[in-house]
Amino acid sequence: MLLAVEGLTHRYGDKTALDQFTMHLNRREIVGLLGPNGSGKSTLLRVLSTLVKPQTGRVEICGFDAGKLPEAVRSRIGVVFQTPTLDPLLTVEENLLIFGSFFGISGRALHERVRHLMQQFGILDRRTDFAKTLSGGLRRRAEIARALLHEPQLLIFDEPTSGLDPAARDDFWKAIEELREKRSTAILISTHLFDEAERCDSLILLHRGLRVAEGTPAELKATIGGQIVELVAKKPEAALETLRAKFGAAIELSDGILRVEAKDAHQMIPSLVEALPGEVLSVGLHQPTLADVFRKVTA
Template sequence: MTAVIEVASLVKKYGELEAVRGIDLSVEQGEVFGFLGPNGAGKTTTISILCTLLRPTAGKARVAGIDVAQDPAAVRRRIGLVFQDPSLDDQLTARENLELHGRIYGVPGAVRKQRIDELLGVVELADRAGSLVKTFSGGMKRRLEIARGVLHHPQVLFLDEPTLGLDPQTRKHIWDYLSALRKREGVTLFMTTHYMDEAEFCDRIAIIDRGTIAALGTPAELKGRIGGDVITLAVADVPAAAREIKERFGIDPLAANGTLRIEVPDGASFLPRLVRELPMPISTVSLSRPSLDDVFLKLTGHAIRTEGASEKDMMRNMGRMWRGGRR
């Protein structure tokens, strides 16, 4: 196994703002690598640097053995990209979109035709090849973009929030197509997400928060960082309950979104004790195996959050409305 992505002390500043503050990581050929974190954590910035869309302020990044700052064109030829927002041309048909991509990436004519047919089959769009993309659903567009992303046999396929805005069932399907493609093509998948459940599909995950990597490992390793089980309870007075728990059981609970989370080695026997001995009323209580949400909360001290709409989000919505209104 060789590293297909190597990142060392990567920094990106926008004026005073440090969006990426010294990231190190290495991704092996054929791996599914997840970049997990809330909006504004630096995920998209990092992926944009790796895709040569942004220049790093400091540090090194190599993709397919090529420095992204020194030879962006060579990197671009070896990567595929699926963006957060669809970047298909919706006045063109599915086939035309793939055709255009193949031409841009210099896939020779005969190979191109065969490859397009093959990929349309994989993402189950063969019967819609001649339809205009504007008639496609969100999930279909995403599938087509994924097919397009691997058309030119990239070594790495970057996916920025590939399932954002899709319903759970469609998200599941997208994952099926991705794993099928990965098996067929042996392509490395590097993806960002803020859906914790999706991160479970990854071989390894980097948890990123405020521009740095808080933890890196397999999903099982990361969950192993939480000793045992997680008890979540909702009470009226969170700070008071937290004090009581600390005094009585010597455990420091984490407060998030009006609930308290307690990590205990054996939740099944601790839970009855907790309910019996806590003096205040408990409105709900649950016991669970640790999830990546719990890992995130533990490592960063806050729940994965959705920030207020940025200027870009506003422009995105405006654009959607504008485009929507025209047809």
């Protein structure tokens, strides 16, 4: 086990950012973190990356106590934060070379590793460009390449593909799978992209500092237990009252869309439309998605 978090609680004054949070991460495992703003994801990542000491609970990474031996932890993890961290006054290549030297990589091995990663992430032709001149997507590629330089045992990513085009996102996932297979690397990813969450082995959903759901993407979607009907009405609030009066509390309104969750929801469509004569603008039917799960557990 590369990561063990037991009973982690972290507070900012009277506000509890994490409340008795527990999780485990094994070699070759990809775990995704999902949660709305203020759910505790950022605090958790800051603790795991040793930027913040654990207040209560136990955090062990690669066999080391993150609170007592942060230096030992840092040499074994790779971190990519959402905010840019490249030195803007250095070139892409200089940023990677200096970072690699921090971990004792030098000489030909360092230069070959840097060149390989720049080529892998499509930034080899920008190696002499200053970081400050790069677009957001190119900076992101350079930061990911830099995090992989020392071949860490645990990778921690905060919205890693934010700003990347589809091709770069594919390059990222190919690199992740390669590390998992060849190096048995463990990966923790915080993301708001549900298609990326689908690629994780398991997911943890956070809400208000609590772990509110956990499982594989398939297991989580199975908790919905039926189909989803979505209706757009001219007056959604009034339509909600009408439908709840007739069909019960299973009707929900979110972002102006009425949602009905039921085992055979498709059979309800005619009755739902008839209950709102002249009010329905559109109606759709789909199987449960991670977005539905996320919406349900963070409501």
